Amino acid sequence: MNFQPTFLFIGGTEVIFILFIVVMVFGADKIPEIARGLGKGMRTLKDATNDIKNEVTKSAKDNGIIDTDVTKDIKEELDKVRDEVEDFAGSVKRKL
Template sequence: MFGIGGGELIFIIFIALMLFGSDKIPDIARTMGKAMAQLKNATNEIKSEIQKGVEANGIDTSMKELTSSFTDEVEKVKSNLDSNMLPEVTKAKEDIEDLTGPIKRQL
């Protein structure tokens, strides 16, 4: 939990007890819990407002269309390269293997 070990956690609890006393610790924990809940609610509200704005402006659908068309174009280029460059790539690979063959054997 946050990179804190068991011994360190016990030490922190001990220091908190010494500073605040055993009667105030539950109140402090309750207050921190409420603050965390409010922070979570505020974060969720901000996320929902951003999502509503994105949907209202149509950015969500245009981004999906853009990414799908980009993916299609990338696939077309890859297939063209594979079909057009396959003999050259295979020959270059064989040439490299011929050059590095003796080096690999020496190691």
Template sequence: MFGIGGSEIFVIILIAIMLFGADKVPEIARTLAKGITQLKNATDEIKNEITKSAEENGFDKKSLTSGFDTEFQGLKEHVDGLKEDFTANSSLDVKSITTDIDSEILKAKENLDDLTGPIKRQR
């Protein structure tokens, strides 16, 4: 909740009790809760009004995103086709690729072992 942990809430409650007294804190909490509830209701009403106005003017989510959905589906089918073509026509072997990479790594390690001078590796 707002990135506040238990210890921070405890300190806030202690400060509130010291400032307002133990008898006023529940009343303040109720007032804050009512204010937050009213704010939430107001934002929900605004959201509903905007949605209602958009639907009345023909701007519903379905009509706005339908073009994207069809394009995305076509793109997905195209990528799936490319993937199938690649796997069917691929002559690459993963084992040979990893062997080539491992041999290059070993060459680089040997080159580092042969270094002399101020950047010689410490063992």
């Protein structure tokens, strides 16, 4: 079987074509600025997610509900989302 690596359900040739279009539209000198902006945006998103998580945890501790099954389920879901964001960020970093 022939497996091609995919990125967001897009094959390698599509990624190359999209990168070609980006270079044609923005120019090669603007691509580092765009990548920096995307990196800062992802960092801001990650920081905001961590801030929300810390506020929810602090509020739960203050109200004595930190060790319930509901909070464990929420923590598992937050961990899944964090892992998915880190996987996405890692694949973007590798592409740049």
